[in-house]
Amino acid sequence: GESVGLHLPTLSVQEGDNSIINCAYSNSASDYFIWYKQESGKGPQFIIDIRSNMDKRQGQRVTVLLNKTVKHLSLQIAATQPGDSAVYFCAENNAGNMLTFGGGTRLMVKP
Amino acid sequence: NAGVTQTPKFQVLKTGQSMTLQCAQDMNHEYMSWYRQDPGMGLRLIHYSVGAGITDQGEVPNGYNVSRSTTEDFPLRLLSAAPSQTSVYFCASSYVQGNAEAFFGQGTRLTVV
Numbered sequence: 001g002e003s004v005g006l007h008l009p010t011l012s013v014q015e016g017d018n019s020i021i022n023c024a025y026s027n028s029a030s031d032y033f034i035w036y037k038q039e040s041g042k043g044p045q046f047i048i049d050i051r052s053n054m055d056k057r058q059g060q061r062v063t064v065l066l067n068k069t070v071k072h073l074s075l076q077i078a079a080t081q082p083g084d085s086a087v088y089f090c091a092e093n094n095a096g097n098m099l100t101f102g103g104g105t106r107l108m109v110k111p
Numbered sequence: 112n113a114g115v116t117q118t119p120k121f122q123v124l125k126t127g128q129s130m131t132l133q134c135a136q137d138m139n140h141e142y143m144s145w146y147r148q149d150p151g152m153g154l155r156l157i158h159y160s161v162g163a164g165i166t167d168q169g170e171v172p173n174g175y176n177v178s179r180s181t182t183e184d185f186p187l188r189l190l191s192a193a194p195s196q197t198s199v200y201f202c203a204s205s206y207v208q209g210n211a212e213a214f215f216g217q218g219t220r221l222t223v224v
Contacts, residue, residue: 101153
């Protein structure tokens, strides 16, 4: 399940720093958003989700922020670790049964 | 509990050949779906199913067929493979619609020559 793309935007951070990955979504009617993490050779793994009636949701070391005014979603990872290195995708649910995925951002953590 | 299992992991086809990608889940999930992932792009939905006997088209259904005779299995068929179908294919399942907390398989890397 290699998700490498030649033109994936890349975020490089130092181990221990906080990471912020951004995503712009397309449909103002979308009511549910998910962040996925995909490591090399694996399928996407659910990280955290948020519904459109919320602005913020926190998990373990991760926080998702939703700004519906500008249709923007962000994933914040606190104290980034080498194991966080992966490609991160946001996805929006805008038609009940269909998820639309963004192009992905590669996070590289420098030791 | 194996989760979502896809087979095969790798496959090379000649143009015009047909094949079936297998997907099975043991979590009793009603909702299953197939995605393809191309370089530089996110996952795109091919077909999905909200339960046994019910399937529907996603964003890119052309060239693919699906069926859902049981809750556990959701095979994806390529009727006549084309080079444009070279991609990595992922099957996913979840408790509810919209792929909330979807579990993904490991993927099938398909090359059509």
